[in-house]
Amino acid sequence: MTKPPLTLYLAAPRGFCAGVDRAIKIVEMALEKWGPPVYVRHEIVHNKFVVDGLRDKGAVFVEELDECPDDRPVIFSAHGVPKAVPAAAAAREMIYVDATCPLVSKVHIEAQRHSDNGLQMVMIGHAGHPETVGTMGQLPEGEVLLVETVEDVATVEVRDPERLAYVTQTTLSVDDTADIVAALQARFPTIVGPHKEDICYATTNRQEAVKAMAPKCDAMLVVGAPNSSNSKRLVEVGARAGCRYAQLVQRATDIDWRALEGIRSVGITAGASAPEVLINEVMDAFSEHYDVTREVVETAVENVEFKVPRVLREPA
Template identity: 60%
Template structure:
């Protein structure tokens, strides 16, 4: 357990003093927690191997742990050997195009869809726009699995990806074509607002989705970083390079006033020789980063500094997404839950 103190606490000793501003909320969101549970439960119920299409979440620590349990990660369904066609395959939390479950059915595969419910909500919003005869503008990042999955919900040509304000200016819709927009769930709230303002200025009749697309966890983690970044000598975000929400946290910290902001996957990646003299460290974790790595990083700083940890609570998250009915008869033990929470 981490001991927290007030900002006025003074530490003593031969090592330099360091205050760590530790964000809460941070780390696993409900969608990530659910996706990992689905893989663990599937292994318990059906045995090994359980195939997982794409990284279940963007974190190597989590992926490697699931591999040790018997999960086999693949990029495409044709990688499943013929003799294992009866084994379950899990779709990642980022969502998949409609062609993927269709392919699974054609191959007579048993699949479990771990798509985050909030990503599924964006899929439904895009489909709703399309049913109302609107061309869909998707604000997001090209090549991200979530964007690929969302665009794959509709026929080719029905969605235009908007990454920047330049894309807004260059987009030329057909005359008389109605427009509707959705967004990737893990975007920078600030960047998205600027793009959306530009779209609304050009296309004032453009229709919004029925509900906010950027997910609660993305918003909460960005707000926590904004609160703790001003005056920080260094800001560390725990997350993978291919994690969109983690990379956005690094950008948010820089904009909010941190002198330096870095993305690290483990304590071993901290560039000790480059960070210079620091007295205030901001620390957060992306939505797919387990808490055990946050603890690991704090311990690494304690080896070099007299550390005071100040817990900065900016929101309380109570969301809980249940797994699908097919897995609800399997009980997770304390050991299983420890694994799900990254405490293996």
């Protein structure tokens, strides 16, 4: 039986970003240096395949520092942690390595600088997301107010409307965030913004590639985890950019082939914590069902690299 033809558009950039790459490398180097087990507070990045692979090598994933013994190294995830966490690790004289993405650390530094200048912070982010928890935990209780939507801006209660600054989670929808920033600026005209956009280059680049790809596609699949903020935003961006069927899949086994019946083109991209092996797995699955012609939709070239902490570069 002949396979139906299908044009497969592949977004570029897609998948791993420099911060994720660095965080995974930190766990692998820690295991090499100190041997297993090495403890990791929270999933190092939001991807089950990656986490399971590191667990197989001897990483132990926990939610809180209390679950770690004093005598084994602990790594803090790429999303960042409240200030109280490294302070508690230091008090217990633990070896700890901070795998916080440098672009998240930039937001932490920014928040502290504004606070030192007497400004109360407004954070645009998702409640409960580890990055939001980590950023809000850089300052004392009440110093960072969270807004998730344009509607939240109307009701947020501030100490002094003339003494405000804002920061954002690094993995948000660029367009949604712009609307929230506009609402903040309309209500608080003197609010101070970041020197440089907080939404990271990787989030922005992946969303731009999806916007370019979506109008060409009957369907779009985003390879990523359901708890990955940047992956879920890619689905939303794809749908908003004109793709009538945009779905998140963790693996090729999650593809709903019945929903794709009759399509002639599909776009594939991946969140910043999804490895290329899973993207290839999805593309191979399409090749089994269709006579595939591949086209790359490239909107940017990334060559960012972040160094791992010095403690891992020094001999044991």
